[in-house]
Amino acid sequence: MRGKHAPRSTRWPIIILVIIAVILAPIIYGASSRNRTTKNQTTVSKKTSHSSISSSSSVKSSSTSSLSQSSSSSDVKLKSAWNTTKNKQLSAFMSQWQTEMNQTYSGTYDGQKPDYYGISFPTALENGRLSGHIKFDNQNTTVEWSPNANSSAKNQVLAVAVGQTSSNGYNRILYLFIAQEKQPKVYVSQTTNGEDLYFTETQNTALKDGFSQIYNSN
Structure with missing residues (x-):
């Protein structure tokens, strides 16, 4: 015959905690994933911008060099016609x-x-x-x-x-x-x-x- 004050079962609180963890896990993982994606996109964007600036600078430098060579070539032709x-x-x-x-x-x-x-x-x-x-x-x-x-x-x-x-x-x-x-x-x-x-x-x-x-x- 059981006593009036028999201990209650502890299984239900554990089950409830497990369910809450299962529910919250995807939410927490998704937020973390989005943060990582945002950081990666920001890094890629910065690298792309820096690369574009470097490329533009190279093109300008190349253009300036070509103009300088063209001007120099013209001067040589002018000077060598007769001297x-x-x-x-x-x-x-x-x-x-x-x-x-x-x-x-x-x-x-x-x-x-x-x-x-x-x-x-x-x-x-x-x-x-x-x-x-x-x-x-x-x-x-x-x-x-x-x-x-x-x-x-x-x-x-x-x-x-x-x-x-x-x-x-x-x-x-x-x-x-x-x-x-x-x-x-x-x-x-x-x-x-x-x-x-x-x-x-x-x-x-x-x-x-x-x-x-x-x-x-x-």
């Missing part, structure tokens, strides 16, 4: 060439002022005396004295040479060494008509080739 070194090379070439031709020339490449029947070069080109009086293949042509090839003119005169094909002081011959639209050309004249000078492109292969090689050299 003191090439002028000296032309002087040396003309010294050899005139010996082979058994002729004598004076040239601006030697610091001289060649005279062609009273027309002094390069003065006549600089002061406008020959403006409207130069003809290439019978066509009025504008030329400009430009010993450094830094002009925008179509026909830039880089050097002038005057020689004579006879010993009596007559039969003079005039050569213009020209950068014509950035291409080397040698024009020759042996005639005048009043103040007009008539030129044609020289047919002397050695002279043309020699000047072209100097002009196109580095």
Whole structure:
């Protein structure tokens, strides 16, 4: 026979605690998981932003470098078109060439002022005396004295040479060494008509080739 004060069963509180734990576990785990996801996303976002900034900086640096190289390349081309070194090379070439031709020339490449029947070069080109009086293949042509090839003119005169094909002081011959639209050309004249000078492109292969090689050299 049981007493009036028999102990109560302890199983029910334990069961209740287990049920509460089962219910709360997913909630607690889910909150923790969301926190981790948020932190990971924030970290990834920061890394992506930093990477984009670095990439943008690299692109800007590369662009600046390309522009600098392009500008440097343009400067080199401008400076190498015609310069003191090439002028000296032309002087040396003309010294050899005139010996082979058994002729004598004076040239601006030697610091001289060649005279062609009273027309002094390069003065006549600089002061406008020959403006409207130069003809290439019978066509009025504008030329400009430009010993450094830094002009925008179509026909830039880089050097002038005057020689004579006879010993009596007559039969003079005039050569213009020209950068014509950035291409080397040698024009020759042996005639005048009043103040007009008539030129044609020289047919002397050695002279043309020699000047072209100097002009196109580095």
